[in-house]
Amino acid sequence: MQANLIVAINIAAIAVMLVCLYQVFKLRSKIPGGVVGKQWRLLTVLVTLFTVGYFITPFFTLLPPEIINLIVALIFFFGAIYVLITVRLIYRIIEELTN
Numbered sequence: 001m002q003a004n005l006i007v008a009i010n011i012a013a014i015a016v017m018l019v020c021l022y023q024v025f026k027l028r029s030k031i032p033g034g035v036v037g038k039q040w041r042l043l044t045v046l047v048t049l050f051t052v053g054y055f056i057t058p059f060f061t062l063l064p065p066e067i068i069n070l071i072v073a074l075i076f077f078f079g080a081i082y083v084l085i086t087v088r089l090i091y092r093i094i095e096e097l098t099n
Contacts, residue, residue: 014054017050017054018051020047020051021047027040028040036089039085039088039089039092040089043082043085043086046081046085047082049078050075050082053071053075
């Protein structure tokens with residue numbers, strides 16, 4: 001039962017990340033260059049990295065605990081960077097709209 005739930009959650013998470021990846025690439029052509037374009041390229045790289053990471057999660061049971069811990073730590077680290085870039089990007093957009 002628990003294994004089926006975990007597999008279902010992994011499949012759902014992978015599906016959501018694939019939708020996110022599609023949207024990131026679709027919006028990429030509409031983003032101007034400069035600071036916003038540079039930030040968007042970095043976000044694209046991070047979303048791609050996360051999507052690859054999500055595809056690895058179903059195989060966690062085959063990995064040694066040390067590798068799993070490293071992967072989780074890296075996901076947290078890059079997730080924090082993603083959030084920082086996203087917040088800064090939104091802040092810049094709001095600044096531009098209010099000036």
